[in-house]
Amino acid sequence: MSEEVLLDVQHLKKYFVVEKSFFGKPTSILKAVDDVSFQIKKGEAFGLVGESGCGKSTIGKMIVDLYQPTSGKIIFEGTDLTALPKKERRKYCKDIQLIFQDPYASLNPRMTIGDIIAEPIIINKLRPRNEVEKRVEQLLxxxxxxxxxxxRYPYEFSGGQRQRVGIARALAVEPKLIVCDEPVSALDVSIQAQVLNLLDELKEEFNLTYLFIAHGLNVVKHISDRVGVMYLGKLMEIAPKNELYHNPLNPYTQALLSAIPSIDPNKRKKRIVLEGDVPSPIDPPEGCRFCSRCFKRMDGCETFDCMLREVAPNHHVACKLYDNGMPDDAKKEA
Known part of the structure; x- marks a missing residue:
């Protein structure tokens, strides 16, 4: 993994208008992503985890230009993509590809898989016409x-095989960054392992960089170098995977990790059961987004500026507990 930053996301926001007044003025706004910043280095696999509705897939769709950000910057190889006109941004489309979550809906049922994989090669003029078929066979x-x-057509394949076709389509344009939007969540557990191993092998072979979005914490641990934890549109913690899994600092991350099942009784953690419901993204808390459910809540959490702070080397956390750095008792545990 290189130290060169390939993707730099700065203060990214995405708001959706839910309701408008009679005169067209927004009266209800859903804050799907609210001031998120992170970097991905060249050759790195950066995992993004969180419960449904936290905004992780929305981030991925903004990076691949399916959604336009409300504000913020997406800097790719030193170029701010959000500041480019639509025509100029298209030049970067082939460098940033997406593997979709649903292998059934993401493939055109009226096209053969050969045509599906060949289409981006032809559109981007990456090969002469007489070499396209050979390239498709190579990708398969x-x-x-x-x-x-x-x-053959997509309906003739299983879910795992269809996802392999989706991966081949993403590789067809020789991208530098691939956004994997929950690529194994719709697959059986045994097939998940095969697809994850395939992604790992392709990453090494083609020096790819991944933004890997998922629910499963074990899935993310298998493939990622660093992991970011999201909750209600905000990043709560970012750390190298081993550091995050062995020394989680944010109470939300601790609750997530406590839910991972283990067959080894010596490695089982005490289950942290969160009370209450996730607040509405239309009317989120002013301070820490997690404070209404937090088991370590303290005075001032309701108004605390919940931004990431580096409390240990490469370990960033958004929590009032670490406003003045890492406490001595936390350092002993680490």
């Missing part, structure tokens, strides 16, 4: 599918 072999399948 990369993802573990026989080149004899190129004339």
């Amino acid at each position: 072999n990369y993802v573990g599918l026989s080149s004899a399948y190129r004339n």
Whole structure:
């Protein structure tokens, strides 16, 4: 992994208008992503986890230009993509690709998988016409599918095979960054492992960089170098994966990790059961987003500026407990 920053997300926000007045003025706004910043280094796999509705997939869609940010910057290889006109930004589309969550809905049922994979190659003029078919066969072999399948339609494949086709389509334009939007959540557990191992192998072979979005904490741990934890549109903690899993600092991260099942009784953690419901993203708390459910809540959390602070090398956390750095008792545990 290089120290060069490939993607730099700065103060990214995405608000959706839910209701408007008679005169068209927004009266209800959903804050899906609210001031999120992080960096991804070249050759790194950055995991993004959190419960449904926290905004992680929205971030991925803004990075690949499916959503326009309300504000903030998406800097790719030193260029602020949000400041570019639409035509100029298209030049970067092939460098940032997306693997969709649903392998059934993401493939055109009227096209053969050969045509699906060939389409981005032809549009971007990456190969002469007489070499496209050879390139499609090569890509199918990369993802573990026989080149004899190129004339079959998506309905003739299983979910795992369809996701392999989606991966081949993403690789077709030789991208630098791939946003993996929960690529294994719709697959059986045994197939999940195969797809994750495939993604890991392709990353090493083609020097790819991943933004890996998922619910499963074990899935993210398997493939990621660093992990960011999101809650209600905010990043709560970012750390290298081993540091995060062995020394979680934010109470929300601790609650998430306590829910991971283990067959080893010596490694089982005491289950932290969170009380109450997730606040509405239309009317989120003013201070810490997690304070209404936090088991370590203290005075001032309701108004605390919940921004990431580096409390240990490469370990950032948004929590009032660490406003003045890491406490001595936390350092002993670490």
